[in-house]
Structure formats: structure tokens, C-alpha cells
Amino acid sequence: MRAVVVGAGAWGTAFAHLLRERGHDVFVAGRGALDDAPYEDVELVVLAVPSHAFREVLGHVRGEAPVLSLAKGLDPATGERLSSLVRERPVAVLSGPNMAEEVLAGLPGATVIACADEELALRLQHAINSLVFRVYVNDDVVGVELCGAAKNVIALAAGGVDGLGLGDNAKAALITRGLVEMARLGEAAGAQPETFAGLAGMGDLMVTCFHPSGRNRRAGELIARGAAPEDARAEIGQAVEGLTTAPVLRDLSHRIGVELPITEGVCAVLAGMPLHELAESLMGRRPTEE
Numbered sequence: 001m002r003a004v005v006v007g008a009g010a011w012g013t014a015f016a017h018l019l020r021e022r023g024h025d026v027f028v029a030g031r032g033a034l035d036d037a038p039y040e041d042v043e044l045v046v047l048a049v050p051s052h053a054f055r056e057v058l059g060h061v062r063g064e065a066p067v068l069s070l071a072k073g074l075d076p077a078t079g080e081r082l083s084s085l086v087r088e089r090p091v092a093v094l095s096g097p098n099m100a101e102e103v104l105a106g107l108p109g110a111t112v113i114a115c116a117d118e119e120l121a122l123r124l125q126h127a128i129n130s131l132v133f134r135v136y137v138n139d140d141v142v143g144v145e146l147c148g149a150a151k152n153v154i155a156l157a158a159g160g161v162d163g164l165g166l167g168d169n170a171k172a173a174l175i176t177r178g179l180v181e182m183a184r185l186g187e188a189a190g191a192q193p194e195t196f197a198g199l200a201g202m203g204d205l206m207v208t209c210f211h212p213s214g215r216n217r218r219a220g221e222l223i224a225r226g227a228a229p230e231d232a233r234a235e236i237g238q239a240v241e242g243l244t245t246a247p248v249l250r251d252l253s254h255r256i257g258v259e260l261p262i263t264e265g266v267c268a269v270l271a272g273m274p275l276h277e278l279a280e281s282l283m284g285r286r287p288t289e290e
Contacts (some may be wrong), residue, residue: 002025044124250264
């Protein structure tokens with residue numbers, strides 16, 4: 001298969017390496033080479049770019065090859081899922097517990113490809129699956145994309161727990177309730193419940209909240225220790241999707257009438273609320289059934 005991977009960051013580079021290991025012919029297009037990529041002569045275009053750049057980058061993609069989105073966020077301008085911006089060509093999304101450095105190092109992992117077109121999903125599964133990178137498929141594009149967006153916001157909060165030194169009990173409780181938030185949002189948006197217990201949901205949420213180099217977890221930790229959000233982003237030196245996605249996700253929840261207390265709290269902290277006040281407000285919510 002001939003493919004273009006748009007995005008030369010950590011995940012785009014790792015995914016291009018993964019494709020080459022499977023014997024595919026891969027052209028990697030960084031920001032400076034978007035218009036030089038051979039879009040008309042490939043069978044797949046992979047978009048591994050931050051959510052805030054997705055719409056702009058998509059405008060440079062010529063030809064009719066299917067698009068595989070690796071982005072985990074929502075369109076900041078409209079709140080739309082990123083795959084919904086891809087029109088007049090097939091689109092699939094890939095998500096899961098896939099830390100880029102581990103994929104690049106050849107460590108074993110698994111992922112899920114969601115696509116409304118079963119034939120395309122199976123073709124991509126066959127092209128990418130290997131002994132070290134197991135690929136599952138489903139047709140729940142809505143659920144997989146919302147998981148990818150929401151888990152980064154929960155990871156910011158989990159990093160805050162680390163930064164305040166609140167312990168693993170608190171962190172496990174927050175992650176569990178974060179998964180409930182994700183599933184609640186997904187159900188209201190028409191996603192399949194089982195997606196949130198799978199690789200794109202629970203799997204990606206766990207690794208994002210616990211991995212030492214996870215950018216969103218690390219940003220939450222830095223903010224808890226006194227850094228401003230923009231300073232945390234600058235220290236990390238790469239896109240921190242949760243910082244972009246949190247207000248977009250909050251606004252989406254308001255439009256569809258879903259309560260997301262952790263997401264609301266993260267947005268309040270990003271707007272200046274002290275993190276310890278968020279912890280107190282979450283713990284002080286009225287007790288209810290699980």
C-alpha cells in the first residue's frame with residue numbers, strides 16, 4: 001500500500017514507522033511539505049495532526065484516497081467530530097492506548113479502527129495488524145472519536161491529582177468517574193456503550209492518565225504545581241490536546257444536555273480556579289448511586 005502520513009510529530013513518525021515495518025511505501029509530510037505530498041498517487045492519507053490544525057490540513061489534501069484520522073480531539077471552531085469534516089471521500093478513525101514512543105520502540109500494543117464502511121475497516125486492519133500491533137475494528141465512529149477527545153481532559157485532572165499528591169485512591173476514583181462521564185456523553189451522542197469499556201475508552205484513558213510522559217497528564221501535574229496552562233504547554237513543547245478540547249467538550253455537553261462535572265472543573269481551573277478548590281467541589285457533590 002502507498003500512503004501519505006500528514007504530521008511529522010511523535011505519533012505521525014511512529015505510525016509511519018509502523019506502516020513501513022509492514023512493508024508499505026510511506027511519504028511523511030510535515031507542515032512545510034503539505035503541498036508536496038503525492039496525494040493523487042496513494043491509497044491512504046493518514047492525518048496525524050493536532051485537532052486545532054485538522055481542518056486547515058484537510059484543505060491541503062487532494063485526490064480521492066480514504067482518510068485515516070489519528071487525531072484525538074474536536075474541531076475548536078465548531079465542536080464537530082473531526083471525521084465529520086472529511087467529506088466526499090471515505091474516512092476511518094484509529095484510537096487506543098498507543099503511546100508513540102512505545103510504538104516506535106516496537107513494544108506490543110493494540111488499537112481499534114472505527115469506520116462506517118466495513119470493507120475499508122477490514123482492509124486497513126489487514127494492512128496495519130502485526131504481531132506487535134494488534135488491530136480491532138468496529139463501526140462506532142462517534143464513540144471512538146468522543147473517547148479520544150474526552151480522555152485527554154480527564155488526564156489533565158488525573159495529572160492534577162498527581163501534582164497535589166492526593167494519592168492513588170483519589171486518582172483511581174477520578175479516572176473511574178471520568179470514564180462514566182465519557183460514557184454518559186457518548187450515550188447522549190448515539191455511541192455504543194461497549195466502546196467505552198474497550199481500547200478507545202478505558203484502554204486509552206488508563207495509559208493517558210498513568211504514563212509518565214503522557215502530555216495531558218504531565219500538563220495537569222505542572223498546573224497543579226503552579227504553572228499557567230500556556231507555560232505548561234511551552235514546557236512540554238508539543239500539543240496538549242486536553243487544553244484545547246476541554247472548553248469545546250464542555251460546550252458540546254451543554255448543547256446536548258449532559259452533565260460533565262470533571263470537565264466543567266477542568267475548564268474552571270484553566271480559567272483560574274485553584275485546583276484544590278476543584279478537588280473540594282468534586283468531593284462535596286451530593287452523594288448518589290453509582
